[in-house]
Amino acid sequence: MAAHIGRRLRKGAATTAVAAAAVAALSASQAPGVTVDDQGRQSAGDATSAPDAAADDSATGNSPYYTDLPPLNSPAPSPSAGSGEAGDRSAAEAGIPATVLDAYKKAEAALRGTGCNLPWQLLAAIGKVESGQARGGRVDADGTTVSPILGPQLDGNGFALIRDTDNGAYDGNRMYDQAVGPMQFIPSTWSWAGRDGNGDGRKDPNNIYDAALAAGHYLCRYDWDLSQPGDLRKAILSYNNSTDYLNTVLSWLEYYRKGTHEIPDGTGALPDDRSDARPGVTPSAPGTTPPARPGTRPGKPSGSRPSPSPTAPGTGGPSTPPTTPPPSTTPPTxxxxxxxxxxxxxxxxxxxxxxxxxxxxxxxxxxxxxxxxxxxxxxxxxxxxxxxxxxxxxxxxxxxxxxxxxxxxxxxxxxxxxxxxxxxxxxxxxxxxxxxxxxxxxQRAADALTRVGEKELACVAGGEFDEPVAVEATYGGEAAEKVAVTAKLVTSADDPAEIDKGPYFKDDDGKAVRTLTGRLTDADGRLTLPKLYADDTAGTFLLRITTAGGATLDVELTVEPAATPSPAPDPSADPDPSTDPSADLDPSTDLSADLDPSTDLSADPSTEPSRAPAA
Structure with missing residues (x-):
């Protein structure tokens, strides 16, 4: 909510001697840029306002908050640690109810990796200032507050003017909005910032898991890096546009960073002072003031708040809240x-x-x-x-x-x-x-497709292609990412009908398919199709690749006939007649005609037969 909408009366808790000393001690260890003046007040040089968009629509509507500062000494490691009042207080303030602490840490984990660098201790600091950690952890097992936590109605009377935006759905008020829940979201902000942090399907501002996650997203919504002091201040101011608020949150953030521990739900330390508290008057909003602890003085005067102006007779004393001016006397906004x-x-x-x-x-x-x-x-x-x-x-x-x-x-x-x-x-x-x-x-589109690689795509019938088809899609000359691609084996360039024979892809079951859909290009606009196979049909085929936006690419595929194998000899076949030594002999030939009658055919075969001398 912009700072110009209404001037709110605040209680400055840093004006007493003790508070000034606390601020001075804490400032040395707080975020860079936070200083303390000679009156003990904190200031941040560049933290006077949040960006326009953030300051104009704060999460809380700049509702009141608790101004209590953390103890001077470092947090005790356990509720029983420390000695004396100071040690006991430190241990109590450092204790965060179990469910509330779990919600903060879950929100940090959910936003990890976004670049926001949200520390759960920041959520704890805001939760402390906004509601005293859901009133000391008064939540049920699901993280929902046992009773509503509501801020005062934002009617322009000392607060911002925000007329009802939720028909009373969250705050029960059909005239004006009120901040709701442990993180004090106004309904108009919750309507868009709300989150489901506990997975129950609802976005409930009264649930610490939902509210913590919503607060985390709200603080990270402008791509701020909360590890940087400048962005951290901007984020906190966007939650409640007040430098006093900023410095109080920073104090608790640094305190929780030094150490904290888990305590049972419902046993958390309850804050005393609110920024709108008056001497002897409790805050007007129901459910915002927790019961006073033993030894405390509820509604104690604020050192920074001016004394109430004298009132006219019949209008009530200093303890009476100011009445709302008649509508006719209120200037229109x-x-x-x-x-x-x-x-x-x-x-x-x-x-x-x-x-x-x-x-x-x-x-x-x-x-x-x-x-x-x-x-x-x-x-x-x-x-x-x-x-x-x-x-x-x-x-x-x-x-x-x-x-x-x-x-x-x-x-x-x-x-x-x-x-x-x-x-x-x-x-x-x-x-x-x-x-x-x-x-x-x-849908994403491409206006151009090119093939990656120039190798000829060919294989023999019944085989598979050596390499898959890869393409690159562009749109306006830039890589076209996540563009849907269709690959189809078509009859011809003029006939887009799917072929029923020839190359094919395989689906997950190993069956032949000739059309692929739903394939997406990668961040570089590239896509590699699955391997192609060939049946026993030889020929030249066409693979057509198309995208949304009209990009088309035809890729030629060649399937060569399989080689014809030589027939094997048949051992049972008759011998070749040409190999029969008797085939060339004339049956009428008398083989004995050339033999010498005196030749003894019975002689030793190794002996050379002798011939008679010619007459």
């Missing part, structure tokens, strides 16, 4: 003068999945006469089944109108879910009819 909202020239809201919308939503706040109204908070809420978000990853953004009455929403970033959804623009704190904007997310 800019928000009160808004009659309607108008579109301020927003163009077509269409973007490809994963891309940022080129067009930004602009809304103008006007009076009944059509005049511009400046300094009015406009809330833009994403509605519908979509994962698109505003910058920072949130589904809601609040922007203040400028001098021309126009509020320009942060840039939208399209998620992966395609289709239409809406962004609703509405006035914060008024029941003025909002302006809906239709938004469309189209």
């Amino acid at each position: 800019p928000t009160d003068t808004v009659h309607h909202l108008e579109d301020a020239g927003t163009g077509t809201l269409t973007a490809m999945a994963g891309h940022t919308f080129a067009e930004r939503i602009s809304t103008r706040a006007e009076t009944q006469a059509g005049k511009a109204v400046a300094k009015v908070r406009i809330r833009f809420t994403i509605v519908g089944d979509t994962d698109s978000t505003f910058a920072g990853g949130e589904s809601v953004a609040t922007v203040t109108t400028d001098a021309s009455g126009v509020a320009v929403a942060p840039a939208l970033r399209a998620g992966e879910r395609t289709g239409a959804f809406a962004v609703q623009a509405a006035v914060v704190g008024r029941s003025v009819k909002g302006v809906p904007y239709k938004v469309t997310v189209t």
